Amino acid sequence: MATVRLLVLVLGLLGPHWPNKVSASWMYLGISGASISPSLLPQNNPTMGPRGPEPEDLTGPTVEVRALCSSLPGVTQQQIEICLQHPNLMPVVAAGAAKSIAECKHQFKHERWNCSTQDDQNNLFGTTLERGSKETAFIYAISSAGVVHSVTQACSSGNLTDCNCDTTNQGQSTKEGWKWGGCSDNLKYGMTFARNFVDVVEKRKKHGIRTKMNLHNNAAGRKVLSTLMGTKCRCHGVSGSCEVKTCWNHMPSFTEVGDALKKKYGMAVQISSKNRLRRKIKANKRRDDNVKKGDLIHIHKSPNYCVEDVDKGIPGTAGRVCNKTSTGPDSCGLLCCGRGYNTQVLTHIERCHCKFVWCCYVKCKTCETKVDLHTCK
Numbered sequence: 183m184a185t186v187r188l189l190v191l192v193l194g195l196l197g198p199h200w201p202n203k204v205s206a207s208w209m210y211l212g213i214s215g216a217s218i219s220p221s222l223l224p225q226n227n228p229t230m231g232p233r234g235p236e237p238e239d240l241t242g243p244t245v246e247v248r249a250l251c252s253s254l255p256g257v258t259q260q261q262i263e264i265c266l267q268h269p270n271l272m273p274v275v276a277a278g279a280a281k282s283i284a285e286c287k288h289q290f291k292h293e294r295w296n297c298s299t300q301d302d303q304n305n306l307f308g309t310t311l312e313r314g315s316k317e318t319a320f321i322y323a324i325s326s327a328g329v330v331h332s333v334t335q336a337c338s339s340g341n342l343t344d345c346n347c348d349t350t351n352q353g354q355s356t357k358e359g360w361k362w363g364g365c366s367d368n369l370k371y372g373m374t375f376a377r378n379f380v381d382v383v384e385k386r387k388k389h390g391i392r393t394k395m396n397l398h399n400n401a402a403g404r405k406v407l408s409t410l411m412g413t414k415c416r417c418h419g420v421s422g423s424c425e426v427k428t429c430w431n432h433m434p435s436f437t438e439v440g441d442a443l444k445k446k447y448g449m450a451v452q453i454s455s456k457n458r459l460r461r462k463i464k465a466n467k468r469r470d471d472n473v474k475k476g477d478l479i480h481i482h483k484s485p486n487y488c489v490e491d492v493d494k495g496i497p498g499t500a501g502r503v504c505n506k507t508s509t510g511p512d513s514c515g516l517l518c519c520g521r522g523y524n525t526q527v528l529t530h531i532e533r534c535h536c537k538f539v540w541c542c543y544v545k546c547k548t549c550e551t552k553v554d555l556h557t558c559k
């Protein structure tokens with residue numbers, strides 16, 4: 183306990199030195215993490231009975247919780263307030279941010295912009311967050327969805343006092359003849375929490391077009407996740423017959439959310455700073471001029487991400503591995519932006535032509551295979 187207090191004290195002292203810059207982002211929690219020891223949680227406060235009323239109502243957050251909340255990097259004052267109310271959700275938010283960053287890297291691994299991050303809370307995605315391009319839109323959408331996904335999952339795990347399974351439909355029968363049962367993923371709680379925690383960042387800013395863009399993309403990420411919700415069922419009955427079927431709401435895997443948002447990124451709609459819609463005619467020829475809730479919007483064109491630009495935080499594609507036979511974005515032509523590529527020959531040595539020899543061993547040869555590795559100039 184003494185060490186925990188000391189740690190918290192140190193974190194608390196560090197806290198005020200983290201500036202609340204515009205480019206600071208709560209998503210940095212995905213890199214730095216946030217761990218809250220069970221001893222810090224209000225319900226385990228020794229002065230409170232385990233079944234007592236909400237501790238906050240009487241004593242407010244403990245010193246430890248206060249110190250921890252103000253030590254979270256990248257967050258705004260309003261997010262600290264939310265932390266004080268829900269300290270045990272902070273590791274969950276951090277996990278959500280981490281899985282969003284990982285999914286972003288996965289979705290863009292073959293592209294010029296590959297969602298690379300830096301261990302710097304004011305510069306997490308280079309300057310991508312300061313721009314208002316479709317890459318920015320993707321980051322906002324996926325991280326908002328990431329919080330929904332993590333919180334919803336945590337609610338279903340039954341480990342939180344803040345929420346649990348959604349039991350609204352529990353026991354009801356449907357026309358199709360099955361019953362709601364099991365643990366339905368509590369999307370409502372996750373959506374509300376994410377909306378509060380993620381959107382609150384925009385509240386301290388001027389109400390401009392960029393705020394509108396961010397809020398729209400945050401909501402789009404949540405919307406896309408919610409449209410992927412499905413139902414899972416289990417049969418009960420004698421030897422596997424399906425006399426009784428219980429079903430519950432089931433959240434998609436986060437990769438499914440990433441795939442869907444990547445598609446949305448491909449069709450992102452540019453809105454002009456005059457707030458009128460400017461739609462790229464090429465893209466999908468969709469006629470309706472209304473941006474849908476699940477669409478991503480952006481206000482700036484993307485840079486081409488080809489050449490290193492330290493000021494703009496663009497690493498460029500020099501040195502990236504390209505695929506000579508691909509016709510996609512990872513092809514050497516596209517990835518290297520026409521600059522050409524270097525080829526290295528790598529030699530792989532492996533066991534091959536293995537034969538079973540009577541009796542009883544396996545005899546192999548050693549084969550050398552040469553693999554070309556192409557990297558952008």
Ligand SMILES: *[C@@H]1O[C@H](CO)[C@@H](O)[C@H](O)[C@H]1NC(C)=O
Binds near residue numbers: 336339341
């Ligand atoms: C819930 O808590 C238990 C015990 O602390 C832990 O073993 C388990 O991994 C937790 N489950 C989730 C999904 O976090």
Ligand SMILES: *[C@@H]1O[C@H](CO)[C@@H](O)[C@H](O)[C@H]1NC(C)=O
Binds near residue numbers: 499502
């Ligand atoms: C992403 O791009 C950067 C900069 O070109 C490079 O250093 C990094 O290795 C790339 N990441 C992956 C996963 O390819």
Ligand SMILES: *[C@@H]1O[C@H](CO)[C@@H](O)[C@H](O)[C@H]1NC(C)=O
Binds near residue numbers: 505506507508509
């Ligand atoms: C290169 O691209 C081709 C065609 O898309 C694909 O079949 C192959 O697996 C890729 N190679 C690597 C090393 O990714």
